Amino acid sequence: MPNYLTNGHGLASWLLTKDHKRIALLYLASITAFFFLGGMFAFLIRLELLTPAGDVMTSESYNKMFTMHGVVMVFFFLIPSIPAVLGNFFIPIMIGAKDLAFPRINLLSWYVYVLGGLFTLVAALGGGVDTGWTFYTPYSTAASNTHVITAGLGVFITGFSSILTGLNFIVTIHRMRAPGMTWFRLPLFVWSHYATSLIMILGTPVIAITVLLVAVERGLHLGIFDPALGGDPILFQHLFWFYSHPAVYIMILPAMGVISEVVQAFSRKNVFGYSFVAFSSLAIAIIGFLVWGHHIFVAGQSVYAGLIFSILSFLVAIPSAVKVFNWTATIYKGSVSFDAPMLYAFGFLGLFTIGGLTGLFLATVGLDVHVHDTYFIIAHFHYIMVGGAIMGYLAGLHYWWPKISGKMYPEGWARFAALIVFVGFNLTFFPQFVLGYLGMPRRYHVYPPEFQVLNVLSTAGATVLAVGYLLPMVYFTWSIFAGEKAPMNPWGVKGLEWEIPSPPPTENFVVSPIVTHRTHQYAPSKEVGIGG
């Protein structure tokens, strides 16, 4: 029986495919390209910050570097990464379906993503954008003479790709579950994607219309955000963060789904408190929409609104903490193995916890006044987005690589890369917490000499991190050509995706499976009590 990789040859069989697995690989190739493009911008930023003087590029070029880094990484890598690659590939298989509910819309979402990406590339190659990835007004509408509208259109267009993916996931999870796959038997990866899809559908239209309003104000001079035209710049920040804060949960929730799977698989234990972990995903998705004002404490928002948003921001820590505690309790007394996916999961647990806790510092109005717009913020959100989301992505990619490619990756190299990533990440971003606390502002390419040591450490870390990211790229590619053939279930895991061949056949299941219990049932379902 041909598998999905061998069922059809030639470029057209890929570009016109309606198979969710092939579309996932199309996404994998494109987001990897954007990841390395965004990484190149990051490299240039860190290179400039090696010395206190602005000796590599002008301040205008530096503004463009951090803008393009943010735009590419947020909108073209982090947001689509796990949902569009791993979600696309595994959600139908994990619920026992043959494909997503709307295969053509799935392919359309990839083309829309590519079109949005092309607009952004045109903006980058045509001279770049210098507004920061946040496109803050009135600078973006009244002052910047860079390619704001082109880049904004790229974000606008790719937003539709996100909406289509979210819509497809929600309908698929509602309508296409195999017999016996009840809501409370769904793998936690699926629950986290359901929550993510809700955010994609409810939030993305707001950023789309906000970016469009920027284009309207910039092009037609209609007063919406520019005070000189009778607009309100803080209105832009409200609308922008109404989406862009929940967008952080679009990045982290799927990673949490991966971690839930990996922790269970490599601890050989059913998750501690399944329903708590499942519902905490929904709680994060919902509460995540109530906290956006903490980004604008010092921008001119009223003091009372600041206090409301501060309290609400503390609330979102609760479901996040529920997950971390429950994963820890799952590992407790488990039969833990330290394969590469689990190493990344351990990395996630530590780094996400630091990112989350420093988020509480920033939700505290008084402290936020001190560290606002400093490197403390940069460190905090990179601990979430890189330490959390990318660690989760890499954990998932390693965990499911044998299923995706049908080949085993070299485990020794993978463990080594996981350690390199962990060390490189901390060396890059921990000094930035200190820099920010000491007062180094973000988005400046010239800084006082006393900050140089910490900046050099950070740049050195970025180099190590780059090696850590290149290694999987190399050995995954190597494994396709020379890797050992992967068996059906290389990890000995219980789950529907591990009951079909590696790589899977085009239709996933020859006979629709009948589900009788949850995944990861390695022992009697009685949970081991803490301290018991």
Added chain:
Amino acid sequence: MSGHVAPKSLYCTVFVTLMVFTGLTVWVAFYDLGLYSNIVALGIACIKATLVILFFMHVRWSTRLTWVVVMSGFFWLLILFGLGMSDYLSRGWVQGTLR
């Protein structure tokens, strides 16, 4: 999604109603209602949007799940407006802060 087929006369009635409300929006724009200008304009827009959603988008005859989806969209809009207005309505309450 039910396969409900509504009579053409209903669509025509809804269309005429929408046109009347459009005319009303234009007519009202010539009067200075002060604080109420926005409220009236938005009120008319909401009524028109509701008519489109209920009849042209067939939500009136759809399943409860569709109703839940539509209502959650509106609920999220209320979150945006509600928490957003918590800023605008309380600006300047603390002496020395922006109005």
